[in-house]
Amino acid sequence: MRVYRGPGDLPAEARGAAVAIGNFDGVHRGHRAVIARTRALAEELGVASGVVTFEPHPRELLDPERAPPRLTSFARKAELLRALGIDQLHVLRVRPQLLQLSPEAFVERILVGILGVRAVVTGADFRFGHRRTGDVAILVALGQRFGFAVEAMEKIAIEGIVCSSTRIRQAIAAGAVREAANLLGYAYELSGGVVAGDRLGRSLGYPTANLRLAGRRPLLPADGIYAVRAGIRRSGGWSWHPAVASLGVRPTFGGGERRLEVHLLDGRHELYGLRMRVAFLERLREERRFDTLEALVAEMARDCARAREVHGLEPAP
Secondary structure (H helix, E strand, C coil): CEEECCHHHCCHHHCCCEEEECCCCCCCHHHHHHHHHHHHHHHHHCCCEEEEEEECCHHHHHCCCCCCCECCCHHHHHHHHHHCCCCEEEEEECCHHHHCCCHHHHHHHHHHHHCCCCEEEEECCCCECHHHCECHHHHHHHHHHHCCEEEEECCCEECCEECCHHHHHHHHHCCCHHHHHHHHCCCCEEEEEEECCCCHHHHCCCCCEEEEECCCCECCCCCEEEEEEEEEEECCEEEEEEEEEEEECCHHHCCCCCEEEEEECCCCCCCCCCEEEEEEEEEEECCCCCCCHHHHHHHHHHHHHHHHHHHCCCCCC
């Protein structure tokens, strides 16, 4: 997959693709349906398949206080799109000049003038242009005028739940990470670098990796204890390990800033300075305050036992 970040970055041979257009935050199962149709249409037309996306999300510029937190960083979004077999990723930098374009100007200058699209596939609720005044009906009319096909796809439902980035954010914020994974098509992830902590977990017999989270405005699940998979990046690539994670303020120790701490279930590893990905599988319980360290350690043992069950591991000896 080739990534193009502006008109000066686009060679002539990259023009004329069939493209899906949208924010695609999370690249969830609804997005995947749109992208699958885009790839099929590209094959029918004998052209490349592409995705046109916006970076950052327009609301981060227009209304940063109310902009939704991100399900995926740009790098993670690109990784997911690449795995779907897209040929081209066109990144439109969101600046005031872009947001001020009328729907007609956006189509004429960007989709036709720069990209020379042959076809556009999007969701039925897609909006574009200044003040979001462009909709699918306008896009269809402009496509007829400028000579490209337009297809709009309705949202899909998974087990009776409409698949949308908004619904997924709600599920994650509530700690319902299993529901979120069902809508995403994969386990929700956070990532970051492993930094030195206060070694409190080690002193209790459960050493943890403390993460400094990466990405712009990542969405944190509800505080609690989770069964997770931990990916560790070393020189040979990513290795994945069964783990249990604590997300919260550690109320037993007086509270404080929210932190994500990960305990690997398959032995001790030297992790300081490494990059880690944390995939949330299931919330085991809410965060609680314990009156004694003994009660906390006993609960941590039960947390690890439950996490081992989620991972399908034998009980610890």
